[in-house]
Amino acid sequence: MPTPILYDCDPGHDDAIALVMAHRSSAIDLLGVTTTCGNAEVEKTTSNAIRILDFIGASHVPVAQGCVRPLARPLILGTADGPSGLEGSPYLPMPRRTALKQHAVDFLAEKLEEAPEPMIVVATGPLCNIGLLVLKRPDVLPKIKELIWMGGVFYRKSEIITPTEFNAFCDPEALKIVLDSQIPLTMVGLDVTMQVLIEAPQYEELAGIDTPLGRLVMDWLKFYEKLHRNSMGVGGAMHDPLALALVIDPSLVRTRPAHIGVDLNATYAFGATVADFWQERGEADNARIAYEVDADRFFALMFDLLR
Ligand code: BDR
Numbered sequence: 001m002p003t004p005i006l007y008d009c010d011p012g013h014d015d016a017i018a019l020v021m022a023h024r025s026s027a028i029d030l031l032g033v034t035t036t037c038g039n040a041e042v043e044k045t046t047s048n049a050i051r052i053l054d055f056i057g058a059s060h061v062p063v064a065q066g067c068v069r070p071l072a073r074p075l076i077l078g079t080a081d082g083p084s085g086l087e088g089s090p091y092l093p094m095p096r097r098t099a100l101k102q103h104a105v106d107f108l109a110e111k112l113e114e115a116p117e118p119m120i121v122v123a124t125g126p127l128c129n130i131g132l133l134v135l136k137r138p139d140v141l142p143k144i145k146e147l148i149w150m151g152g153v154f155y156r157k158s159e160i161i162t163p164t165e166f167n168a169f170c171d172p173e174a175l176k177i178v179l180d181s182q183i184p185l186t187m188v189g190l191d192v193t194m195q196v197l198i199e200a201p202q203y204e205e206l207a208g209i210d211t212p213l214g215r216l217v218m219d220w221l222k223f224y225e226k227l228h229r230n231s232m233g234v235g236g237a238m239h240d241p242l243a244l245a246l247v248i249d250p251s252l253v254r255t256r257p258a259h260i261g262v263d264l265n266a267t268y269a270f271g272a273t274v275a276d277f278w279q280e281r282g283e284a285d286n287a288r289i290a291y292e293v294d295a296d297r298f299f300a301l302m303f304d305l306l307r
């Protein structure tokens with residue numbers, strides 16, 4: 001039986017690849033997509049989500065638009081994906097359908113409420129929608145079996161201000177609300193996602209996928225790689241695809257539990273995530289952090305789904 005999921009995202013090239021994987025995996029039943037601001041304004045991430053889903057034959061998957069800005073501060077956009085949030089594929093048809101009238105938070109609440117069993121929610125953008133869901137509909141939170149979130153960083157250099165990861169930095173108050181919500185949270189942060197990079201062997205593998213989808217992903221990656229190459233000297237990181245892949249195969253990463261806090265006052269670094277692995281502050285663990293990844297197995301899965 002495929003695992004039903006709800007997917008909250010801000011496409012974004014890496015969100016886009018994760019969306020493709022979610023739709024194409026026979027292990028996943030993609031019940032709906034909700035969008036948030038982040039890599040671009042929410043109107044653009046919504047349009048991008050619909051364009052991608054329609055291109056891959058998933059026009060039946062409902063899309064609900066979410067928060068226009070973070071819960072408690074102005075929106076600072078990501079820079080990796082260009083002004084549209086999905087540069088590199090101007091030929092991708094514009095949306096032929098609109099998003100649902102329902103707000104993302106209400107859509108998530110409704111889907112969770114009607115689910116026969118608690119289900120997995122994947123989030124690969126700032127946590128605005130999930131934070132708002134916690135505030136608006138605490139009654140449905142027990143229906144979230146696990147929230148797999150791409151965000152945070154603990155051990156590595158970051159792409160913004162070390163040690164702050166973009167999704168955490170964009171809406172740290174929403175993250176704090178989620179961390180305090182008791183939703184079972186798995187954090188797939190830069191510690192592992194910066195180990196799944198698109199370099200020469202991956203480009204070669206992708207070049208062998210001579211289909212419209214293969215060429216589209218190649219065009220996305222050529223744009224997406226620029227910022228990574230210029231700022232960190234590495235290829236594009238498959239942040240969001242790795243988080244999504246854990247629905248299919250949780251053993252791709254190793255995780256350890258910890259109490260996670262987030263710096264809301266820029267005491268050290270705004271939006272930085274801090275882990276107490278040893279319960280030194282006497283606070284219960286509130287997340288599991290992915291700290292090791294089998295990159296070869298991840299890429300085998302990703303290319304399988306793109307092929
Ligand atoms: C995260 O931020 C965005 O740029 C990516 O889509 C990913 O979700 C990485 O820090």
Ligand code: CA
Pocket residue numbers: 009010011012014015038039124125240
């Ligand atoms: Ca994202």
